[in-house]
Amino acid sequence: MNSLRxxxxxxSGLGGLTVLNEIxxxxxxxxxxxxxxxxxxxxxxRTPKTITRYARQDMRFLLSEGVDAVxxxxxxxxxxxxxxxxxxxxxxxxxxxxxxxxxxxxxxDSKRIGIIGxxxxxxxxxxxxxxxxxxxxxxxxxxxxxxxxPLIENGFDAQDPITRMTVERYLSAxxxxxVDTIIMGCTHYPFLTEAFQKVLPQVQFINMGKALSHQLRxxxxxxxxxxxxxxxxxxxDPDTGFLSIANRYLDAIEANSVQTVNIDRF
Amino acid sequence: MNSLRxxxxxxSGLGGLTVLNEIxxxxxxxxxxxxxxxxxxxxxxRTPKTITRYARQDMRFLLSEGVDAVxxxxxxxxxxxxxxxxxxxxxxxxxxxxxxxxxxxxxxDSKRIGIIGxxxxxxxxxxxxxxxxxxxxxxxxxxxxxxxxPLIENGFDAQDPITRMTVERYLSAxxxxxVDTIIMGCTHYPFLTEAFQKVLPQVQFINMGKALSHQLRxxxxxxxxxxxxxxxxxxxDPDTGFLSIANRYLDAIEANSVQTVNIDRF
Numbered sequence: 001m002n003s004l005r006x007x008x009x010x011x012s013g014l015g016g017l018t019v020l021n022e023i024x025x026x027x028x029x030x031x032x033x034x035x036x037x038x039x040x041x042x043x044x045x046r047t048p049k050t051i052t053r054y055a056r057q058d059m060r061f062l063l064s065e066g067v068d069a070v071x072x073x074x075x076x077x078x079x080x081x082x083x084x085x086x087x088x089x090x091x092x093x094x095x096x097x098x099x100x101x102x103x104x105x106x107x108x109d110s111k112r113i114g115i116i117g118x119x120x121x122x123x124x125x126x127x128x129x130x131x132x133x134x135x136x137x138x139x140x141x142x143x144x145x146x147x148x149x150p151l152i153e154n155g156f157d158a159q160d161p162i163t164r165m166t167v168e169r170y171l172s173a174x175x176x177x178x179v180d181t182i183i184m185g186c187t188h189y190p191f192l193t194e195a196f197q198k199v200l201p202q203v204q205f206i207n208m209g210k211a212l213s214h215q216l217r218x219x220x221x222x223x224x225x226x227x228x229x230x231x232x233x234x235x236x237d238p239d240t241g242f243l244s245i246a247n248r249y250l251d252a253i254e255a256n257s258v259q260t261v262n263i264d265r266f
Numbered sequence: 267m268n269s270l271r272x273x274x275x276x277x278s279g280l281g282g283l284t285v286l287n288e289i290x291x292x293x294x295x296x297x298x299x300x301x302x303x304x305x306x307x308x309x310x311x312r313t314p315k316t317i318t319r320y321a322r323q324d325m326r327f328l329l330s331e332g333v334d335a336v337x338x339x340x341x342x343x344x345x346x347x348x349x350x351x352x353x354x355x356x357x358x359x360x361x362x363x364x365x366x367x368x369x370x371x372x373x374x375d376s377k378r379i380g381i382i383g384x385x386x387x388x389x390x391x392x393x394x395x396x397x398x399x400x401x402x403x404x405x406x407x408x409x410x411x412x413x414x415x416p417l418i419e420n421g422f423d424a425q426d427p428i429t430r431m432t433v434e435r436y437l438s439a440x441x442x443x444x445v446d447t448i449i450m451g452c453t454h455y456p457f458l459t460e461a462f463q464k465v466l467p468q469v470q471f472i473n474m475g476k477a478l479s480h481q482l483r484x485x486x487x488x489x490x491x492x493x494x495x496x497x498x499x500x501x502x503d504p505d506t507g508f509l510s511i512a513n514r515y516l517d518a519i520e521a522n523s524v525q526t527v528n529i530d531r532f
Binding site: 045046165 | 305306307311312313315316412413416417419420422427428431432435503504530
């Protein structure tokens with residue numbers, strides 16, 4: 001089992017902070033480097049080729065920071081280029097898909113499972129493919145929800161009537177499918193869990209970050225420490241709002257400072 | 267007066283097509299090069315420094331195509347970096363702000379003028395500054411409307427209840443201001459004109475592309491031709507959906523083919 005001291009985590013922007021939060025809540029003593037590609041967000045509406053090019057640069061930056069392993073805290077990157085990244089880089093790389101799919105199959109009785117995500121994530125078919133590998137008889141249905149990330153990033157919360165109406169619109173695609181579990185295939189979506197549950201109260205919604213944070217303990221030999229994990233934050237666009245937004249996303253840890261990376265150089 | 271044969275037009279993505287459409291509707295015989303930076307869209311949520319870096323690359327690409335002048339068909343770029351670009355490049359550069367502000371002052375009786383735009387556009391204060399230069403006694407009020415572009419780009423039209431509720435939310439900021447004219451400070455917004463007018467029926471909404479297309483005739487010596495203008499389309503992310511989306515945006519011309527540019531090289 002690989003031992004893990006310095007963990008790299010990256011996302012197209014801020015959504016990955018929900019994964020980071022779960023990792024730090026459930027794992028002590030880690031030294032974490034978080035990179036949010038705020039200059040090139042969002043990835044979810046881009047083509048697989050562009051997403052892969054960006055993800056390669058994100059990986060190279062984290063490697064330059066001396067990490068032992070990388071968590072891809074982004075549904076879009078995990079869905080579109082995990083195999084390409086695993087081929088190119090020799091250190092362990094963990095995406096959110098496996099953890100999300102395993103958690104969904106563990107709680108689903110009917111094995112009728114939905115996936116919600118960005119356009120690129122859903123079109124990749126990666127979640128459905130993995131679910132069928134793990135459980136060939138599973139029924140799966142993916143639904144593109146491209147407006148959720150802009151809503152969340154612009155301060156529309158789960159209680160807002162505009163959010164609620166948008167959630168109703170997108171989730172109505174599941175009316176006939178009778179799924180009992182839906183994977184929130186984008187790391188932003190846990191912010192809207194309450195709105196999702198109001199529209200489909202009988203469905204269980206899977207938070208991939210939570211699933212992944214438990215998976216890390218099984219896959220790696222983690223520091224034997226009770227000290228809180230420490231995080232260094234990097235972004236590609238030094239938006240002065242990063243820290244205040246980050247602290248809205250985080251409750252297990254705090255973000256006090258952030259550094260800027262010129263990601264085009266990697 | 268500069269003569270103009272080959273005109274460059276650029277935008278962060280697709281919104282500039284509304285400006286291109288107006289230019290081609292009102293000006294014959296032009297040879298136009300359109301660049302949409304689809305790999306790095308949206309600019310509106312980025313910092314001024316990043317926007318300026320991107321705009322410089324966009325300019326350099328258009329220069330490599332041999333254009334005589336450039337129209338910045340993007341409210342965000344016009345608002346954040348027109349002076350910097352004019353300093354660096356010697357060819358004529360026309361932004362949407364001057365045309366929009368002049369058109370607004372021409373139709374406004376009360377000289378109480380609103381501006382709606384992306385976060386970066388409104389925070390730049392560029393429209394308000396220009397309006398005050400042209401008319402020191404003008405009252406101005408800018409309102410950030412960050413959800414309009416994602417709504418339009420994801421197919422929510424002016425009739426959609428979610429669009430209408432969002433328009434009501436943002437435009438309610440004008441309730442107390444009693445403006446009689448509002449500049450649509452983002453080139454995407456003309457798609458929502460009908461929804462805007464429903465919420466504020468007494469207000470005149472200014473389409474910057476329309477204003478700019480007339481301004482070109484005053485500023486340049488244009489080809490004496492009745493042949494339709496011809497456009498070559500370039501994008502930075504070869505999203506196969508570009509042509510179909512473009513043809514939804516265009517009615518004065520057609521888009522039949524598109525080429526890909528690696529904009530990082532410029």
